[in-house]
Amino acid sequence: MIRIGRRFVRWWTSLRLLGVVLLALAFLIGTLGYLNQFGLLNLQETPRQILADFYASVSVELAGIAIIILIVEALFQRRETDREKRQLILQLASSDSASALEAVRALRVRGWLRDGSVNKANLYAANLREANLQWASLREANLRQADLQGANLKYADLQDANLGDAKLQGADLKHADLQNANLMRADLQDANLADANLQGAVRTVFNLQGSSLY
Numbered sequence: 001m002i003r004i005g006r007r008f009v010r011w012w013t014s015l016r017l018l019g020v021v022l023l024a025l026a027f028l029i030g031t032l033g034y035l036n037q038f039g040l041l042n043l044q045e046t047p048r049q050i051l052a053d054f055y056a057s058v059s060v061e062l063a064g065i066a067i068i069i070l071i072v073e074a075l076f077q078r079r080e081t082d083r084e085k086r087q088l089i090l091q092l093a094s095s096d097s098a099s100a101l102e103a104v105r106a107l108r109v110r111g112w113l114r115d116g117s118v119n120k121a122n123l124y125a126a127n128l129r130e131a132n133l134q135w136a137s138l139r140e141a142n143l144r145q146a147d148l149q150g151a152n153l154k155y156a157d158l159q160d161a162n163l164g165d166a167k168l169q170g171a172d173l174k175h176a177d178l179q180n181a182n183l184m185r186a187d188l189q190d191a192n193l194a195d196a197n198l199q200g201a202v203r204t205v206f207n208l209q210g211s212s213l214y
Contacts (some may be wrong), residue, residue, distance in 0.1 A: 085112055089121050097127045104131045113137070129167075169207075 091103035107113040119139040123146055130150040140160045150170045157177050164184040172192045180200040190210040 085110075085117055088112070089118060092118070092121065092128075093123045093126045095125060095127050097129055100127050101131055104128070104133065108132070 088103045088107050091099055092107065094100045094103070104113070107118065112118065113133070113136045116137050116139070118141060119137055120141060121138070122142045123138075124142050125145045125147075126143070127147045128151055129147045130152075131148070132152045133148075133156055134152045134154045135156065136153070137157045138161055139157055140162075141158070142162045143158075143166055144162050145165045145167075146163070147167045148171050149167050151168075151172070153171055153173045153176050155175045155177075156173070158181050159177055159179045160181065161178075162182045163178075163186050164182050166183075166186045168191050169187055169189045170191060171188070173196050174192050174194045176193075176196045178196055178198050178201045181198075182202045184202050184204050187207045188211045189207045192212045194212050194214040
């Protein structure tokens with residue numbers, strides 16, 4: 001975050017400097033143009049006349065510069081947002097539980113856990129034990145060998161997800177959408193699958209002992 005802050009300060013300083021330079025050039029060129037048109041005889045009236053001539057155009061020029069700055073800033077912000085999102089998804093795949101859970105929290109706060117940003121993510125062997133993934137959109141995600149023991153996956157969208165060899169002991173999958181999901185050798189001991197959609201799912205599971213399939 002410190003590195004991002006320093007980069008932003010450098011970018012903003014450079015952009016602000018560019019704006020000042022452009023304004024100075026605009027004023028200089030305008031002044032030279034006026035002097036070229038009216039000569040030096042009207043030098044005493046020059047400041048007043050310059051202001052009068054610039055009155056209508058300066059606001060337009062400033063608005064144009066402001067729009068350019070806002071567009072550049074929006075593009076910069078979008079790039080930084082995409083970079084942050086990719087970083088959090090990579091962190092989500094961590095084998096370190098604390099790091100992965102922090103990524104879950106950050107993604108949820110930003111709304112990226114539900115908007116499809118994590119669809120097709122490679123979360124192979126991720127340590128998501130007891131993670132709050134309620135309403136998460138994980139379509140086509142690779143969760144093979146992931147540790148999801150005790151995880152909250154209520155209403156999660158896991159269509160076409162690969163949960164092969166996943167540890168789902170005690171996981172809450174109530175109302176989860178598991179259509180066409182791969183559950184080969186997944187351990188679902190004591191898992192709650194009440195009202196879950198298992199249509200088309202590969203259900204050769206390793207352990208269903210104590211699980212709820214209501």
